[in-house]
Amino acid sequence: MLLDRARHAYSEWKARPASFSFVREGKRRQRRPGEVGLPDEPLKILSFNVQAGIGSQRFRDYITGSWKHLVGHSRSREIIEQISEVVSDYDLVALQEVDGGSLRSKNLNQVVHLASLAEFPFWHQQLNRNLGRFGQFSNGLLSRVVPYHVEDHRLPGLPGRGAIIAKYGHPDAPLVLVAVHLALGERYRNAQLEYLREHLADERHVIVLGDFNCRLADLDRSPFADLSLQAACEGINTYPSWAPDRHIDHILVTPSLEVTQTRVLEHCTLSDHLPLATHIRLPPEVLEAATHAPIALT
Numbered sequence: 001m002l003l004d005r006a007r008h009a010y011s012e013w014k015a016r017p018a019s020f021s022f023v024r025e026g027k028r029r030q031r032r033p034g035e036v037g038l039p040d041e042p043l044k045i046l047s048f049n050v051q052a053g054i055g056s057q058r059f060r061d062y063i064t065g066s067w068k069h070l071v072g073h074s075r076s077r078e079i080i081e082q083i084s085e086v087v088s089d090y091d092l093v094a095l096q097e098v099d100g101g102s103l104r105s106k107n108l109n110q111v112v113h114l115a116s117l118a119e120f121p122f123w124h125q126q127l128n129r130n131l132g133r134f135g136q137f138s139n140g141l142l143s144r145v146v147p148y149h150v151e152d153h154r155l156p157g158l159p160g161r162g163a164i165i166a167k168y169g170h171p172d173a174p175l176v177l178v179a180v181h182l183a184l185g186e187r188y189r190n191a192q193l194e195y196l197r198e199h200l201a202d203e204r205h206v207i208v209l210g211d212f213n214c215r216l217a218d219l220d221r222s223p224f225a226d227l228s229l230q231a232a233c234e235g236i237n238t239y240p241s242w243a244p245d246r247h248i249d250h251i252l253v254t255p256s257l258e259v260t261q262t263r264v265l266e267h268c269t270l271s272d273h274l275p276l277a278t279h280i281r282l283p284p285e286v287l288e289a290a291t292h293a294p295i296a297l298t
Helices: 002-014 076-087 110-117 186-200 216-220 223-227 284-290
Strands: 028-030 043-049 092-099 122-130 136-143 149-154 162-168 175-181 206-211 249-253 258-264 276-281
Touching: 043 076, 043 206, 043 249, 076 110, 092 110, 092 175, 092 206, 110 122, 110 136, 122 149, 122 162, 136 162, 136 175, 149 186, 162 186, 175 186, 186 206, 186 216, 186 223, 216 223, 216 249, 249 276
Parallel strands: 043 092, 175 206
Antiparallel strands: 028 149, 043 276, 092 136, 122 136, 149 162, 162 175, 206 249, 258 276
16 A cells, blocks of 8 residues: 555656755755746736635634635635636735645645646745645745745744745846745744844845735834835735735835835635735846846756
8 A cells, every 4th residue: 555655646746847846944956947037027926825725704714614724625626726817917926825735625736736727837835834634734936937046944933834035037136035924923923034034134136925924013123124125015904804904914125126016906805815916126237137047057
């Protein structure tokens, strides 16, 4: 039986797209893409906590629908496929609370499925909490532009929180995108923000986005304030989706990046979070360096 399982796992692994990467903590993989350039037009960027396709619609669903965190429900795949229609309009998408294939997702790798349906040439899954067949708790990155370098970072604190750091363009002037899902508690969250600050302190062109589980005022009092990142937009609420009164999903950028528009997708109630979208124009330095990017960076 074990041999049969191993053969089945190997056949599934072979069928994964060439862009699949599963980067363990402490290891890095370089891409060998056909093109690593950046577009002249603004990048359309989205952050979305998809709640693994559970689709809570009211607070009582957290209790009455708690079983959906253990066993896939009848609409989970349908919800993910509806989400694919939303993300298809964007160039870079950071996903939180996506399942990598377990009972609660009906054994569907939701990152791969979204990338396939929305026709993203590049995707990356970061597994943060591995409960085997009972849960593959992950972050995800979908990208129409191919990064030349991707790192996974397991963040300090209780297990289950991580950050994906993807670099685009050219190492001389890279665009650094950081997709995060942070802790609920302030103590662990600040430790995570301090960790990220140390890794980003020397970067000039940075986008940090995801579910921060805190308001902008909390970030201003955190170690992250030292980076002088700017919110793409203030005064917008993303949680809960059915009656949003908290701004806890954020897109933060360095002053070098021009935000041309930002909005919450208010009518997208497919999760307990609303998606947050922005358009960002890249500086000439980044675009110029990207034109010299080699076909394969090693």
